[in-house]
Amino acid sequence: MMNPVIEAIHKRRSIRSYESKPIPRDVINAILEAGNQAPSRGREMNGDFKFQPWRFVVVEDPTFKQKLVQTTLPIWKKMTESIGETHPELYKNIVKLYEALPEPKDMVYYSAPVILFVIGPASFAVSCALACENIMIAATSLGLGSCYVGFGMMVKGNAEIVQGLELTDDERIYGPIVLGYPKDDPKVRFMDQHESYVEPKIKWI
Template structure:
């Protein structure tokens, strides 16, 4: 698949086959993530890979509870998801076989942007291999708690930037529509 085609056709996948990804494939995707640009080549990212479905289900349940308990702290952004988050059957990770948590070293001022670019590399590399992905914003809060960081052996000074699930899509990707680039100014 050509790069521009991958950029234009990659979509968030929210339905996955019950089929594991080979460890070597996941390692190759992580390597692709590390080729992302980073400010001053600091490469502030660190990865946690979770393939334990029981742990992912438990983390999903805790994330939903975390968000529901803090609904008002987020300025109402999550209120429209209250019903979904209250549903015991809803798994925020969409039952994907792999969860990659991209943590950034907060000592590097550009860690959030750098880790976001690593996540995009990961998702585009996955799509190029027929593997779906989805950035799971619902996992960020719980993934930054001391409890979860301790469970995952995340070093002090790291913050979760990009929780991304990976797996083989259960169906075709949706169609996306983009408008023209909004150019505020073009100085010549």
């Protein structure tokens, strides 16, 4: 059974190669509005009961992006090196992906034109993750590629970035999600799709 929503859900894949073409602001706003429509747990705020616990920071500025890369890349390198010993096949795919990247090789955010930080309270992980998925499905439906970059949340050690994102102590980064027009079809993967994909586990009662 198919309709445009299910089609977008099936079509979404993590994209790791992007055109440098900027994303129009109205497109980004439509994607963020879709994120904002996600279900969320309510919370008490100044005597009121409020929903939508997340906020969004859209990074387009090349200097800020460079700071993000410089901060995250050493962490990425350290973690990736250890994969070589435990998961050689996965490591081989990461090297393949790295070799396919254009210079300067940005192995964390894939030189995407937009790095989108979804930020929310640490105790609202489920709600914020639902917003992230809405964002990625909406992006797919508008012809954009996306990738949830868990490595990109490891920026709390950089005071300038923390200040730029206006991160408070009780907040957490979800994503970030990189967005952009896909450069080619997403055939270069961390793992071969057919080997790593697990069919739905379903029990009917």
